[in-house]
Amino acid sequence: MTDIFDVIADGTRRDILRLLLSESAEGDGGTSVTQIVSQLGISQPTVSKHLKVLREANLVTVREEGQRRFYSLSVGPLEEVDDWLVPFLIDAYGDQAPMIDIPFAPLPAATAHAAEVVGRAAASAKHVVTSALRKLGT
Known part of the structure; x- marks a missing residue:
């Protein structure tokens, strides 16, 4: 090569x-x-x-x-x-x-949509975990 x-x-x-x-x-x-x-x-x-x-x-x-x-x-x-x-x-x-x-280059529309869905799911999961930890007092 x-x-x-x-x-x-x-x-x-x-x-x-x-x-x-x-x-x-x-x-x-x-x-x-x-x-x-x-x-x-x-x-x-x-x-x-x-x-x-x-x-x-x-x-x-x-x-x-x-x-x-x-x-x-x-x-x-x-x-x-x-x-x-x-x-x-x-x-x-x-x-x-x-x-x-x-x-x-801008992401294709389908890829951008998938990234947005994954990002929202990650943010939601973070919120759930953070809320649960607050309830436990940590």
């Missing part, structure tokens, strides 16, 4: 990953090579070369539709980078680590 750090060391590949991240916030259909070429202003062969490296590192997935290919970000391999980097941040900042603003 290619070293993830070698893969993300290239600025063009990081630009492609950023673009795929921002596009994933708008929808989950994937981003075509044509869109990547257009938005980044680099040649199609260059984009294809970098997408191949990203695909081999499992950082992107591809969906084929006829002659067109749509790429989506796959963040799982970046956990290795996260695991390596976090101890340095903790050591450098301790409890004063800066807040990192990460744009996330």
